[in-house]
Amino acid sequence: MPAARPARVPRADNRLPLILDEAARLFAARGFHGASVRDIVRAIDMLPGSLYYHFATKEALLAVVYAEGVRRISESVEAAIAGRRDPWERLEAACVAHLESLLNAGDYAQVVIRVRPSDAPSVAGELVQRRDEYERLFVELVQALPLARGVDRRSARLMLLGALNWSQTWYHPGRDSPRVIARRFVNLLRGQPDRE
Amino acid sequence: MPAARPARVPRADNRLPLILDEAARLFAARGFHGASVRDIVRAIDMLPGSLYYHFATKEALLAVVYAEGVRRISESVEAAIAGRRDPWERLEAACVAHLESLLNAGDYAQVVIRVRPSDAPSVAGELVQRRDEYERLFVELVQALPLARGVDRRSARLMLLGALNWSQTWYHPGRDSPRVIARRFVNLLRGQPDRE
DNA sequence: GTACAAACCAAACGATCGTTTGCTTTACCC
DNA sequence: GGGTAAAGCAAACGATCGTTTGGTTTGTAC
Numbered sequence: 082m083p084a085a086r087p088a089r090v091p092r093a094d095n096r097l098p099l100i101l102d103e104a105a106r107l108f109a110a111r112g113f114h115g116a117s118v119r120d121i122v123r124a125i126d127m128l129p130g131s132l133y134y135h136f137a138t139k140e141a142l143l144a145v146v147y148a149e150g151v152r153r154i155s156e157s158v159e160a161a162i163a164g165r166r167d168p169w170e171r172l173e174a175a176c177v178a179h180l181e182s183l184l185n186a187g188d189y190a191q192v193v194i195r196v197r198p199s200d201a202p203s204v205a206g207e208l209v210q211r212r213d214e215y216e217r218l219f220v221e222l223v224q225a226l227p228l229a230r231g232v233d234r235r236s237a238r239l240m241l242l243g244a245l246n247w248s249q250t251w252y253h254p255g256r257d258s259p260r261v262i263a264r265r266f267v268n269l270l271r272g273q274p275d276r277e
Numbered sequence: 278m279p280a281a282r283p284a285r286v287p288r289a290d291n292r293l294p295l296i297l298d299e300a301a302r303l304f305a306a307r308g309f310h311g312a313s314v315r316d317i318v319r320a321i322d323m324l325p326g327s328l329y330y331h332f333a334t335k336e337a338l339l340a341v342v343y344a345e346g347v348r349r350i351s352e353s354v355e356a357a358i359a360g361r362r363d364p365w366e367r368l369e370a371a372c373v374a375h376l377e378s379l380l381n382a383g384d385y386a387q388v389v390i391r392v393r394p395s396d397a398p399s400v401a402g403e404l405v406q407r408r409d410e411y412e413r414l415f416v417e418l419v420q421a422l423p424l425a426r427g428v429d430r431r432s433a434r435l436m437l438l439g440a441l442n443w444s445q446t447w448y449h450p451g452r453d454s455p456r457v458i459a460r461r462f463v464n465l466l467r468g469q470p471d472r473e
Numbered sequence: 474g475t476a477c478a479a480a481c482c483a484a485a486c487g488a489t490c491g492t493t494t495g496c497t498t499t500a501c502c503c
Numbered sequence: 504g505g506g507t508a509a510a511g512c513a514a515a516c517g518a519t520c521g522t523t524t525g526g527t528t529t530g531t532a533c
Contacts, residue, residue, distance in 0.1 A: 139522090
C-alpha cells in the first residue's frame with residue numbers, strides 16, 4: 082500500500098491507467114463479484130499482488146473506476162447542454178449524451194449503471210454520493226420544464242432516467258442508435274409524436 | 278444428482294421449498310455471484326453438498342428460482358387485468374401488479390430483475406426465453422392502446438417497463454407505494470395529469 | 474553515477490468457492 | 504414391520520478468492 086499522498090513524482094511507466102481501463106471493462110461486463118483481481122491484471126501481464134501497490138482493496142479500485150465513470154458522464158452531459166436555452170432541448174441533449182456515454186463503448190459509464198453500491202459495502206456511501214451528485218443535474222433540467230400543473234417532476238425524472246439506464250439490458254448495437262432511443266423517450270414524456 | 282424424473286413419491290420432509298425461498302432471498306439481495314451455496318443452505322441448517330441432491334449446479338438452482346419468479350409476476354399481472362376492458366385501465370393495472378410483485382417482498386420477482394442471464398451462461402438462454410415470454414404480455418397491452426399516429430409502441434413499452442424495473446434501485450418502503458409510482462408512470466406516458 | 478523512492482515481481486497466506494463421493498437416516502408403501 | 508427409495512450427512516476435493524510479505528527492478532532527481 083502506497084502512502085496516502087504520493088509524496089514524490091510518479092513515473093512514466095506507471096500502469097495504473099491500464100489497470101483502471103481493464104477493471105472498468107470487466108466490472109461493466111461481469112459485475113463486481115463476477116470479475117476477479119486476477120482477471121483484471123491478467124490482460125496487462127501483471128501479477129495479482131502488484132495491484133495492491135495502487136489500491137488498498139478491490140473495493141477501493143471499484144470506487145476509483147466508479148468515480149471516473151460519473152465524471153465522464155457528467156462531463157459529456159454538461160458539454161451537451163452548454164449553450165442551449167430551450168428547456169426541452171436541454172433535456173433532450175442531456176439524455177442523448179447520457180445514453181451515448183452509456184451504450185457507446187463506455188466501460189466506465191456502464192460500471193456506474195451496472196454495479197450496485199451495496200456490492201462494495203466499504204465504499205457504498207461514496208458511490209451513492211457521487212451518483213446523487215450527478216443526478217442533481219437532471220433535477221434542475223426537469224425543474225426548468227414548462228409542465229402542466231399536477232405533473233410530478235420527481236416522477237418524470239425517475240421515469241426518464243430509469244428508462245434510459247435500463248436500456249443497457251436490451252440494447253443491441255445494430256438497431257436504433259442511442260441518440261434515437263433517447264429522443265423517443267423524451268418525446269414520449271413530452272407527449273409529442275416523433276419528429277423524424 | 279437425482280434422476281431426471283423422480284420415479285416415485287416425494288416425501289413430506291422435503292426441504293426443497295426452503296432452499297428455493299432462501300436462494301430467492303439471497304440472489305435478490307446480493308446477486309448471483311454475491312450469494313454462495315453455503316450462504317443459501319446455512320439459513321436452513323443444511324450442508325452445502327446436500328443441495329446437489331436437488332440441483333445439478335448452482336446455475337440450475339438459479340434457473341428454477343428465476344422461472345418461479347417469472348411465473349409469480351405473470352400470474353399477478355394476468356389476474357390484475359382480467360375482467361378489465363379499457364386499454365389504458367388494463368395497462369395501468371398490469372403495471373401496478375408488476376411493480377407490487379417486484380417491490381413488496383417479492384424475492385422471486387426481484388431475482389428476475391436483478392440477475393442478468395449472462396451471470397449464468399449454462400442457463401442464460403432459458404432465462405432470456407422466459408423473460409421474453411412474459412414481456413410479450415406487455416406487447417399486447419401496448420398494442421391495444423389508442424395512440425396517436427407516429428408514436429412508436431415498442432419505445433413506449435420499453436420506456437415504461439424500464440422505468441418500472443429500475444425503480445428497484447431507488448425505491449424506499451416508507452415513501453410512495455408501488456401502486457402510486459406505477460400509476461404516475463402510466464399517466465406520464467399517457468400525457469395526462471395525475472388524478473389524485 | 475549514485476541515492477532513493479516508485480513500481481512491480483515472486484511466492485505464498487488462509488479463506489472460501491462450487492462440487493463430489495460414500496455412507497446414513499428416515500419417511501412411505503405393501 | 505420389512506423393503507425401498509427419497510433426502511440428507513460427513514468429509515473432503517481441487518480451484519480460486521482477496522490479500523500480504525519480502526525482495527527486486529527501474530526510472531528519475533541531484
